[in-house]
Amino acid sequence: MMELGLVAAAGEVAAPLTLLTILIGVFVGIIAGAIPGFTFTMALVLAFPFTFAMGPVQGLALMIGIYIGGLSGGLIAGILLGIPGTPSSVVTIYDGYPMAKAGEPARALGIGIASSVIGTLIGAAVLFLVGPIIGRFTLNFGPWEIFSLVLFALTLVAGLSGKHLVKGLIAACLGLLISTIGVAPAGQMRFNFDNPQLSGGLSAIPVLIGLFAVSQLLVNVEESRLDTRPSGGTGAPKIRVPYRQVMRDMWHEKRNVLRSSMVGTFIGTLPAAGAESADFISYDRAKKAEKRDPENYGKGHPGGIVASETSNNAVAGGAFIPTITLGIPGDVAQAVMMGALILHGIAPGPGLFERQPVLVNSIYLSIVVAALCVLVVQTLLLPFLARVTLVPKAILVPCILVLTAVGSFAMNNRIFDIWVVVAFGIIGFLLVKLSVPLGPMILGLILGATLEEELLRALQLSDTLSTFVTRPISLTFLILAVGSIGFSLYKAHRARKTASAPRESVAV
Numbered sequence: 001m002m003e004l005g006l007v008a009a010a011g012e013v014a015a016p017l018t019l020l021t022i023l024i025g026v027f028v029g030i031i032a033g034a035i036p037g038f039t040f041t042m043a044l045v046l047a048f049p050f051t052f053a054m055g056p057v058q059g060l061a062l063m064i065g066i067y068i069g070g071l072s073g074g075l076i077a078g079i080l081l082g083i084p085g086t087p088s089s090v091v092t093i094y095d096g097y098p099m100a101k102a103g104e105p106a107r108a109l110g111i112g113i114a115s116s117v118i119g120t121l122i123g124a125a126v127l128f129l130v131g132p133i134i135g136r137f138t139l140n141f142g143p144w145e146i147f148s149l150v151l152f153a154l155t156l157v158a159g160l161s162g163k164h165l166v167k168g169l170i171a172a173c174l175g176l177l178i179s180t181i182g183v184a185p186a187g188q189m190r191f192n193f194d195n196p197q198l199s200g201g202l203s204a205i206p207v208l209i210g211l212f213a214v215s216q217l218l219v220n221v222e223e224s225r226l227d228t229r230p231s232g233g234t235g236a237p238k239i240r241v242p243y244r245q246v247m248r249d250m251w252h253e254k255r256n257v258l259r260s261s262m263v264g265t266f267i268g269t270l271p272a273a274g275a276e277s278a279d280f281i282s283y284d285r286a287k288k289a290e291k292r293d294p295e296n297y298g299k300g301h302p303g304g305i306v307a308s309e310t311s312n313n314a315v316a317g318g319a320f321i322p323t324i325t326l327g328i329p330g331d332v333a334q335a336v337m338m339g340a341l342i343l344h345g346i347a348p349g350p351g352l353f354e355r356q357p358v359l360v361n362s363i364y365l366s367i368v369v370a371a372l373c374v375l376v377v378q379t380l381l382l383p384f385l386a387r388v389t390l391v392p393k394a395i396l397v398p399c400i401l402v403l404t405a406v407g408s409f410a411m412n413n414r415i416f417d418i419w420v421v422v423a424f425g426i427i428g429f430l431l432v433k434l435s436v437p438l439g440p441m442i443l444g445l446i447l448g449a450t451l452e453e454e455l456l457r458a459l460q461l462s463d464t465l466s467t468f469v470t471r472p473i474s475l476t477f478l479i480l481a482v483g484s485i486g487f488s489l490y491k492a493h494r495a496r497k498t499a500s501a502p503r504e505s506v507a508v
Helices: 002-013 016-034 040-051 056-079 087-101 105-140 143-154 155-159 164-177 204-226 244-252 254-268 274-289 300-325 331-343 357-390 392-414 415-432 439-461 472-507
Strands: none
Touching: 002 016, 002 056, 002 357, 016 040, 016 056, 016 204, 016 357, 040 056, 040 331, 056 087, 056 105, 056 300, 056 357, 087 105, 087 204, 087 274, 087 300, 087 439, 105 244, 105 300, 105 357, 143 274, 143 439, 143 472, 155 300, 164 439, 204 392, 204 415, 204 439, 244 254, 244 300, 254 274, 254 300, 274 300, 300 357, 331 415, 392 415
């Protein structure tokens, strides 16, 4: 039955019109993901009406193309401009942008694209092989398990803070504080300062754009003012992808690729966990597993790009598991996907594999085809994309400012969001000047709401905190969180001891 469904699905997906639909979807998703503030979720919503006139397989193929293309497209702005095209590409900036500034934008983009494609393919393979099994396993995840998982993710602040652990903790607390603005999960209004615009809280996208995009633009303007060399130039060298170097980088990071893909796929199966959690966890694991040069993470290390892009694209395969096996969307994009299924009279749930084997297998195959389209489209566009770094800052900065304003306004059609971008751009610039890492602040902002919501749900279901440690999966994540903190403190102690050793020997 499974084999017949796979053959029939292959015939459906291989139809020229379906392949063209996937290609168009991937292109739209890449562009949407590359525009700061637009996000591929918005592209999915805009494309949803176009699926009305399509069959189930073709309609889902369009949505999957946009989804996969958008997950990968966020790396473009992140690597070239230091601006997260999507929230899931925030971690890519840590090493992708420094590598681009060091004169290797094509190498960084090549690593990012290769990681995206491999992560997507591994996620699709896991979805195909063990989707129903993982779907049944995630039924054991209640608010206690998700709270413990998010808490574990928050313990990664130390890994994102580098040498500035105290400043990183302060930044994380500030991010958590910002996430509490607006209506609390219990229904109370807080920290809105009688401003109705703050009643719904601060959207993550305008805050991200401000902290990363505008703050970086202000830094660039300051550097341009201090730099007396002429910007731009007419004799710009051709930028070519160093394919051999990229292949060597990917081979060297093969364990990182596999580990990050597994993390991304697993976290994708958890409703509300999201690609952002997978990014931070994978990055932290990769940095701690690096033996040769862990100190280069955050300065342009290939492993940082690999960990981020592999995990956030592997989330796609994992996120489909609860959607099609349990009827529970893994994220907002999956909720739109589930809407497309229901629109065509298909009810997601445990019986979907038996009722619609062709449709389920077409989802697997569409993800694979979309990943290959991402490889082709982004590779073809790469020579043009990489030239963005050669545009003089006097031209680039105003253009990006306009794009960030348009992108932030497009989220909710509110002028207020543009002011949020400006305000957090200034805050981000001041934090950078004070050597305060922005990563922990973003981590707290993105995960804070989920942490609070799941804690409240857990306490509503059980008024005792002992449930967090009596449930085995929750206890496992809590032990990992304690272990992560202990390991970070040990590394900090060892680093201080190593730094003080020469001075002590001199004194003797």
